[in-house]
Amino acid sequence: ERADRNLPLNFAADSARVDDLRQVTVLSGNVEISKGSIVIRADQVEVRQSPDGYQFAVATGGPGKRASFRQKREGSEEFLEGEAERLEYDARADTVKLVNQATLRRFRGSTLADEVAGSTISFDNTTEVFQVLGGPASPVASGRVRGVLTPRDAKSSSATGSGKP
Amino acid sequence: MGVAADEAEAPFADLTPLAPLAVRGTPARAEHGPWTRHLWDRLLNAVPVLLMALLAAVTWWLVKNTPVPGEARPKAPPQHVPDAVMHGFSLNSHDREGELLTRLDGDAARHFPDTDTYEIDGPRVRRVDAQGRVLVASARSGLSNGDGSQVRLSGDARVLREAVGADRLEFRGEQLEFFTRTEQLHSSRPVQVLSGRGELQAGSLDYDHLQRVAQFGGRVSGVFRPPGTKAAEPTDGEGAQASGKKK
Numbered sequence: 001e002r003a004d005r006n007l008p009l010n011f012a013a014d015s016a017r018v019d020d021l022r023q024v025t026v027l028s029g030n031v032e033i034s035k036g037s038i039v040i041r042a043d044q045v046e047v048r049q050s051p052d053g054y055q056f057a058v059a060t061g062g063p064g065k066r067a068s069f070r071q072k073r074e075g076s077e078e079f080l081e082g083e084a085e086r087l088e089y090d091a092r093a094d095t096v097k098l099v100n101q102a103t104l105r106r107f108r109g110s111t112l113a114d115e116v117a118g119s120t121i122s123f124d125n126t127t128e129v130f131q132v133l134g135g136p137a138s139p140v141a142s143g144r145v146r147g148v149l150t151p152r153d154a155k156s157s158s159a160t161g162s163g164k165p
Numbered sequence: 166m167g168v169a170a171d172e173a174e175a176p177f178a179d180l181t182p183l184a185p186l187a188v189r190g191t192p193a194r195a196e197h198g199p200w201t202r203h204l205w206d207r208l209l210n211a212v213p214v215l216l217m218a219l220l221a222a223v224t225w226w227l228v229k230n231t232p233v234p235g236e237a238r239p240k241a242p243p244q245h246v247p248d249a250v251m252h253g254f255s256l257n258s259h260d261r262e263g264e265l266l267t268r269l270d271g272d273a274a275r276h277f278p279d280t281d282t283y284e285i286d287g288p289r290v291r292r293v294d295a296q297g298r299v300l301v302a303s304a305r306s307g308l309s310n311g312d313g314s315q316v317r318l319s320g321d322a323r324v325l326r327e328a329v330g331a332d333r334l335e336f337r338g339e340q341l342e343f344f345t346r347t348e349q350l351h352s353s354r355p356v357q358v359l360s361g362r363g364e365l366q367a368g369s370l371d372y373d374h375l376q377r378v379a380q381f382g383g384r385v386s387g388v389f390r391p392p393g394t395k396a397a398e399p400t401d402g403e404g405a406q407a408s409g410k411k412k
Contacts, residue, residue, distance in 0.1 A: 015381060016365065017379070017381070020377040049389065053362065054392060
């Protein structure tokens with residue numbers, strides 16, 4: 001079972017502040033962290049290391065920008081892209097939570113398949129389930145949730161053959 | 166006897182009288198001989214005078230050159246020349262209770278009085294901090310100030326915070342400034358940090374050991390290893406060359 005959780009978390013940034021005592025690393029400036037199939041880009045990412053060695057990252061987009069995350073499986077040409085003011089990535093549970101002005105898009109190849117927007121979106125990378133919650137910080141004016149889901153047509157679904165377990 | 170005197174006179178009559186042997190006042194030989202002898206004789210007469218003149222000159226020169234006690238001689242410009250060289254040395258500094266704080270070993274050290282610095286070959290610094298944690302530093306060469314409170318390590322410089330497992334932290338770089346007293350580390354050149362949890366490469370470093378906070382600048386990149394994987398123990402030991410990790 002290819003869980004991303006057992007893969008190393010790579011990071012790159014303009015500068016970093018490592019607090020060795022509290023095991024907190026603050027990366028700032030063009031930050032990119034990647035672990036397995038998930039890549040997060042943001043202006044600042046704070047990576048906290050739990051005693052048992054798993055990372056918990058909080059990415060913020062910085063003034064006027066949003067943090068983004070992208071999830072792409074090898075072998076499948078489907079991939080997900082999400083953006084929000086703040087991303088919370090829990091490497092142990094392998095989940096990404098998009099908070100405030102959250103949008104999530106699924107692409108098949110280069111065409112946009114699904115798109116949802118809301119105040120908070122949480123995405124479970126293992127089960128590939130995402131949940132959208134409305135709220136004041138939703139990009140949708142009424143604070144509700146909006147989404148467009150495109151049915152998978154016969155040709156492409158067999159091509160990907162990534163049927164849910 | 167008188168009569169004998171005349172015959173005595175007669176036989177001598179045909180002899181010519183000799184010149185008087187020495188007559189007071191006129192040199193006996195002066196009149197006869199070539200002019201060079203004449204000159205030579207004059208010179209000989211002048212020798213005592215010359216001697217006296219020479220003597221006067223020497224004493225005058227002596228007086229001229231004897232340093233006047235009051236006058237400060239111009240201090241020689243400080244050249245960068247070692248005044249002390251040590252081989253296989255060890256410098257220990259202790260705190261008031263006598264606890265060993267910092268120990269600086271080296272293959273050789275040259276002390277320069279003008280800058281009060283030590284140039285050290287193969288420096289090895291060992292520092293025990295208040296919590297008993299040990300910092301060990303080494304490099305190919307080092308430059309330390311007079312009291313060893315600042316040591317610039319150059320050439321495969323390493324500072325290792327000894328600890329078990331994940332707590333182990335090692336800084337490596339081309340040049341590291343190790344402020345032993347304030348336990349800080351600085352480098353404006355690329356550094357690599359190896360710890361039990363991962364690795365990091367950066368363009369510059371400022372590490373404060375008291376707060377255990379490291380600030381990295383320049384482009385930073387690195388990896389957090391997933392839990393459970395054994396931290397890749399770099400080849401340890403004094404001068405062992407660590408293999409460059411290809412990421």
